[in-house]
Amino acid sequence: xxxATDDALRRLPKAELHLHLDGSLRPATVEELARELGLVxxxxxxxxxxxxxxxxxxAGLLEALNGFELLLPLLQSKEHLARVTRELVEDLADDGVxxxxxxxxPRLNTEAGLTIDExxxxxxxxxxxxxxxxxxxxxxxxxxxxGVDPAWNRPxxx
Numbered sequence: 001x002x003x004a005t006d007d008a009l010r011r012l013p014k015a016e017l018h019l020h021l022d023g024s025l026r027p028a029t030v031e032e033l034a035r036e037l038g039l040v041x042x043x044x045x046x047x048x049x050x051x052x053x054x055x056x057x058x059a060g061l062l063e064a065l066n067g068f069e070l071l072l073p074l075l076q077s078k079e080h081l082a083r084v085t086r087e088l089v090e091d092l093a094d095d096g097v098x099x100x101x102x103x104x105x106p107r108l109n110t111e112a113g114l115t116i117d118e119x120x121x122x123x124x125x126x127x128x129x130x131x132x133x134x135x136x137x138x139x140x141x142x143x144x145x146x147g148v149d150p151a152w153n154r155p156x157x158x
Contacts, residue, residue, distance in 0.1 A: 013098045021104040021123070022068065022075055025084050026091065033074040076112035081119065082126035089130030089138055102127065103141040107156050116155050 027050045034040045034049035041048075053067035075081055085102075092100050106119040114122075120142065127138040144153040 010094070010096050012096050014096050016092060016097050016100040019088075019092075019100060019102055021085065021088060021102045022071055022108065024088050024102075025071060025074065026087050029084060029087060030071070030074065033080060034070060037073060039070055039073060072108055072111070075109050076114065078114065078118065078122045081109060081122045085123050085126035086130045089127060089134055089136055093130075093134035093136040097136055099137045099139075101139045101141055103143050105143045105145055105156065107145065107152065116158075 027047075030053060031040075031046065031049045035042050035044070039049065040052075049070060052070045055064050055067065075084065088102065089100070102123075104123070106116045106123075109119045110116060120140075124140060127140060130136070131138045142156055144156055
């Protein structure tokens, strides 16, 4: 039996059943947007933004979540939310994913003034466009956050 190549594995149809939109940005996009927003200096070495996100050793959940301190500010505009959604679906399609469930808490994308409805509409439209372009079926799951006052989550339910 011939060995499976990376290309052959990539072409196999796959399903992605638990993928966090806000934790699945392209490294190049993280670098670009972090500089655009001034979260890292424009003249910082390549990889400076990803160094603040990437976990390089076994870590606990809290340490792994520290990277979202840089990622979430990148996802506070319609333009950025649409871009990362489209890019993620394109990347999934390139890896042979034919069905993907993308989860995110839209409440976390409202820090710069977007409403939850605007966040959901933006991500939904971008996912639908990317689905039409790639053939990868996308389902969105709006999540709630644990460990917070239930009133904080209420707008997502509404």
